[in-house]
Amino acid sequence: MPAKLMVLVTGGAGYIGSHAVLALRDAGYGVAVIDNLVTGFRWAVPADVPFFAGDIADQALVERILRDHGIGAIMHFAGSVVVPESVENPLKYYHNNSAKTRDLIESAVRAGVPHFIFSSTAATYGTPDVRAVREDTPQRPINPYGMSKLMSEYMLRDVAAAHPMNFCALRYFNVAGADPDGRTGQSTDGATHLIKVAVEAALGKRDGVAVFGxxxxxxxxxxxxxxxxxxxxxxxxxxALEALIAEPGRSHMLNCGYGRGFSVLEVLDAVDRITNRPIRRTMAPRRAGDPPALISDNRAILETLPWRPRHADLDTIVRHALAWEAQLDERRAQGMRAQP
Structure with a gap:
């Protein structure tokens, strides 16, 4: 069996990126990571994975990594992800998510990297007119975060038409939980994701949870x-990477969700139920850029990839998030002690 190719994971010290590193290694792929450590943690990357502290806009560095390590694919997670912040500071998002992605794509083209997987978002759909959005639902972002990601999708589409590269843009819905084996999880201070905030509150790390709207x-x-x-x-x-390798002339845009929605109050009820520790809830005004509901129609990914979710249960997601949060302080301390 031929050796599997080497993958560069951008933002590989962050929440989703660190999980991708583990999944790739578990599947037998070689991995290298680049992360500027603004929101990521060096200790979240296994010690034997080549790691580069740097920015994806540093094209000299990126192209050296791509060539020196024989990179055959890029998984791109680096970027900014807080919707209300994008409304307050749109230029940050167009710089981090659009301009820097453009630089990364150019580096990939120069180095001849044939496969590119992009961390996109359901925020590209804005406030849809349908209950469950499909990949062909009109994309009308209502915040700069969603628009910055949509611009990157357009860039990939156009570059793939002009160069020998195929891509998959995976449009995430709300990502939560942690590695079931406790190897990594969401570790950012001041995170705004609801389940992360709720489990912090359940463990006494916050006074309560604000319900925005x-x-x-x-x-x-x-x-x-x-x-x-x-x-x-x-x-x-x-x-998705395996699909790109199997069909080099085909690209994909796919929703990543379960096709079922839960309200903020339902999520908080689940945390209360699992911990038997009711969280204090404070009603607050809506946040700028938040749509009322966003649920996936996930038929396309189920038909395109042999993907069958293993953890499609809200209580399971909450339990894994709680388990990670409970050990996070010690993992941080261990990681700091391990730093050179």
């Missing part, structure tokens, strides 16, 4: 989202 046109008035376990998400990335 209770007057949406949803069954209980709070925002509804399609939550996907991070391990299922990165499994889709590995399968």
């Amino acid at each position: 209770s007057d949406f046109d949803t069954p209980d008035g709070t925002g509804v989202r399609d939550y996907i376990h991070v391990s299922d998400l990165v499994a889709a990335h590995v399968l």
Whole structure:
């Protein structure tokens, strides 16, 4: 059996990127990581993985990595992801998510990298007119975060038409949970993802949870989202890579979700139920750029890839997030002690 190719993971010290590193290694791929460590952690990357502290816009560095390590594919996770911040500081998002992705794609073309997997988002759909969005649902972002990712999708589409590269843009819904084996998880201070915030509150790391918006046109008035376990998400990335390798002339744009939504209050109820420790809830105004509901129609990914989610259960997602959060302080301390 021929050796599997080498993959460069951008943002590989971050939440989703660190899970992708593990999934690729578990599947037998070689991995290298580049991360500027603004939101990532060096200790989240296994010690034997080639690691480069740097920025994807540093084209000299990126192209040296691509050539020196014989990179055959890029999984691109580096970027900024907080929707309200994108409304307050749009230029940051167009710089980090669009301009730097453009530089990365150019480096890939120069180095002859044939496969590119992009971390896109359901935020490209904006406020859809349908209950469950399909890949052909009109993309009308309502915040700079979604627009910055959509611009990157357009760049990849155009570059793939002009150069020998194929790509897969995976449009994430709400990613949550942690590695079931406790190897990595969401570690960023001040995270805004609901399940992360809720488990911090359940463990006494926060005073409570603010519910942003209770007057949406949803069954209980709070925002509804399609939550996907991070391990299922990165499994889709590995399968997407294999699809690109198998059909070099074909690219894909695929939703990554379970096709079911939960409201903010339903998520908090799940955390309360699992911990038997009710979280204090504070009702707050809506945040800028938040749609009422965003749920995937995931038929395309199920038909295109042999992807079958293993953790499609809200309670499982919460339990894994709680387990990671409970050990996070010690993991951080161990990681700091291990630094040179």
